[in-house]
Amino acid sequence: MADNGGMPAWIKPMLASPDGGTLPVGPRYVYEYKYDGYRAHLGISATGVAQLISRNGNDLTPEFNVLAKGAGKVLAPLLDGTPAVFDGEIVVRDERGRPSFSLLQHRRGGYPGRKLKAHPDAVAGTLEFLLFDLLRLGDRSLLDEPYTTRRDLLERFDVAAPVSLVPAFTHDDLVAAGRTPHDLLAEVAELGYEGLVAKQRDSTYRPGTRTKAWLKHPLISTQEVIICGWRPGQSDSSVRFGGLLLGAHDPDTGELTYLGDVGTGFTERVRRDIFAKLKPLARKKPPFPAKLDADDLRNAHWVQPELVGEVVYRQYTRTERRLRHTSWRGLRPDRDPEEITVPRLDDAPPPPAPEPPQSKVTVQVGDRRLRLSNLEKVLYPADGFTKGEVINYYSRIAPILLPHIADRPVTFIRYPDGVDAEPFFEKNAPSHAPDWLRTVRLPSSGARSGRGPGSVTYPLLDDLPGLVWSANLAALELHVPQWTVTAEPERNPPDRLVFDLDPGPGTTVVDCARVASRLRDALAEDGLTAYAKTSGSKGMQLYCRIATDDPGAPSGYAKALAERLAKETPDQVTAVMAKVQRKDRVFIDWSQNNPHKTTIAAYSLRGxxxxxxxxxxxxxxxxxxxxxEDLTFTAEDVLDRVDEHGDLLEDLLDKDAPPLPG
Structure with a gap:
């Protein structure tokens, strides 16, 4: 039960999951302040000795010895010889009483990556340990107890500085006081804290697990920045960067000031595009008048401060005046560098709490009224792309997309909790589908479900309201077969031939492109015109318009052609599905022509x-x-491409089709 001469064993911390941008609301939740500090477990031995262990198992006691001794002095008498393990956060408060991560870093001896050095005890007066959980009490493990039980036990400790208790608010208590969780969030923003954590009342403690029973809602803000340099990443720095070095002008002096860096939120294509703009702006020295620290200068490549962009961030540190927890949003060609100023610490409040999202909103879409929900929910956490933006994309691309899926039964892959969570596959139109939605009931083999033959009621998306309705379900991916249906309903014969090019280990979409060109030429020899599209994932697809009365004929033809290319270049191409055959080869998946299979629709998003x-x-x-990156396109890219090129697959919609070669 205990180690190190009576010291309770360290317990790997349980971690909270992101809430996707929408604060969870309901009586099952308790809300705690989220602080900007170091997560740590505080162990108290039977003799009153305290030990601080970081979330990755490192002993922080020597570094925070004054805090450890103070915590032991406060808690040992309350425990009366009973060993215990608490979960909490080490923080340092600034002169306004706000937890300051930058001050905490100074207390440790510098920024991450620098060698730590000892500090005199005199600077430790603002150190504090904030308790928010109790995991062990004597020989009793509390891990399987519900959160409310652990919290009740924790609140029995009448603690004093340097130990305090993280405030917790039940949903019912907030309602009784005439407040909402969003009121609490606004209060957190005013206090300068990092956000809220919503914990389920019945949640047990699962060591080392990132759980959805605890959901964190950090506060963020945005800032326009000037790109002043870059650092190479781990990949080839000759074509892209790892992170951008940022600046802005001091509003009082006009001097260019260093704001830190940003290394997340970029697609590889964006990295290449920005890097191409940076190369002609190269300069030898930093553009800042003030001298930079050695860490800021390390591996830095400087540029003329001419490009403006925008980042999201969680905090602007008071001491170093750095943006923290940054993520790239995009270039701002509409702004001049001279306009960009640093945040004002004295005038600007802390990042504001977002307005409570409307849980539901009614909109007019064509001739239908739709109820949309959770529009601010982030479905792509890497760049903050929300469900509202998904709906906006599908609404704008609808005139181009809808003709390609008209009269084709649609299979959804839905991501209700975002692309970082588990999706689910949905063929049947859900029971809550609107009565105006066009559907088609077709026999099913039952092969996927294992339940034997039956039928499936597929949705048919042939208008804007239907497409928006599906986007509101977080149906990010739309998959369709190579045939259409009649009004009876019956399956029409296949009208498209498809080749799905899947890059095996050691290959990429560029290798697929080389195979695609060979396939195009081979198809042309047989009188077929091929059209290419990316899969939006790793590979590519080729389509041909065909006429045939035999549903099985396209698979046979595609298989023969795939095997021919594999025979010609066995080191580059395989027509065999087995994974062991795919290394360093492109797999030509001819089986997508099977009438029971579907392929990602043109202009569909991917998860x-x-x-x-x-x-x-x-x-x-x-x-x-x-x-x-040359064959990777985001929703924004595609909308721009359509404005420039129109529908590159328009000819695929032609009703006149050549016969499938025998």
Whole structure:
């Protein structure tokens, strides 16, 4: 039960999951302040000795010896010889009483990565340990007890400085006081704290687990910045950067000031595009008048401060005047560098709490009224792309997308909790589908479900209201077969031939592009015109318009052609599905022509890290592709491409089709 001469054993901390941008609300939750400090477990031995252990198991006691001794002095008499393990946060408060991560870093001896050095005890007066959980009390483990039981036991301790209790507010208590969780969030923002953590009342403590029973809602803000330099990443620095070095002007002196860096929120394509703009702006020295620290200068490549961008951030530190927890949002060509100023510490309040999102909103879409929900919910956490933005994309791309899925039964892959959570596959139109939604009931083999033959009622998306309705379900991916249905309903014969090019280990979409060009030429020899699109994931697809009366014929033809290319270049191509055959090869999946299979629709989003899209491409783009980024397109990219190129698959909609070669 105990180690180190009576010291209770360290317990790996339980971690909270992001709430996706929407604070959970309801009587099952208790809300705690989220602080900006170091997560740690505080162990108290039977003799009253205190030990601080970090979330990754490092002993912080020597570094925070004054805090450990103070915590032991406060808690030992209350425990009366009973060993215990508490969960909490080490913080340092600034002169306003706000937890300051920058001051805590100074207390440790510098920024992360610097060698730590000892500090005199005199600077430790503002150190504090904030308790928010009790995990062990004597020989009794509390891990399987509900949160409310652990919290009740914790609140029995009448603690004093340097130990305090993290405030906790039940949903019912807030309602009784005429307040809401969003009122509490606004209060947190005013106090300068990092956010809220919503914990389920019945949640047990699961060591080392990131759980959805605890959901964190951090506060963020945005800042326009000037790109002043870059640092290389771990990949090839000749074509992209790892992070950007940021600046802005002091509003009082006009001097350019260093704000820190940003290394997240970029797609690889964005990295390449920005890097191309930075190369002509190279300069030898930093553009800042003030001298920078050695850590700020390390591996830095400087540029003329001419490009303006925007980042999201959680905190602007008072001492170092640095942006923390930054993520890239995009370039701002509409702003001049001279306009960009640093946040004002004295005038500006802490990042404001977001307005409570409307749980539901009624909108007019065409001739239908739709109820949309949780529009601010983030479905792509890597760049903050929300469900509202998903709906906006599908609404804008609808005139181009809808003709390609008209009369084709749609299968959804839904991501209600975002792309970082588990999706689910949905063929049947849900029971809550609107009565005006067009559907088609078709027989099913039952092969996927294992329940035997039956039927499936598929949705048919043939208008804007239907497409918006599906987007509101977080149906990010739309998959369709290579055939349409009649009004009876019956399956029409296949009208499209498809080749799905899947890169095996050691290959990329660029290798798929090389195979695609060969397939195009082979199909042309048989009188078929091929059109290419990216999968929006890792590979590509080729489509041909065909006429045939035999549902099984396209698979047979596609298989023969795939096997021919595999025979010609066995080191580059395989027509075999087995994974062991795919290393360093592109798999030509001819089986997508099976009448029971579906392929990602053109212009559909994908459930990847970023909101990438299955995008039609020109043959010139296919042939000139040299990097994955050349064939990777996000929703924003695709809308711009449609404005420039129109629908590159428009000819695929032609009703006149050549016969499938025998």
């Amino acid at each position: 990847r890290t970023y909101p990438t899209v299955s995008t039609p491409v020109t043959w010139e783009e296919v042939e000139e592709a040299e990097a994955v």
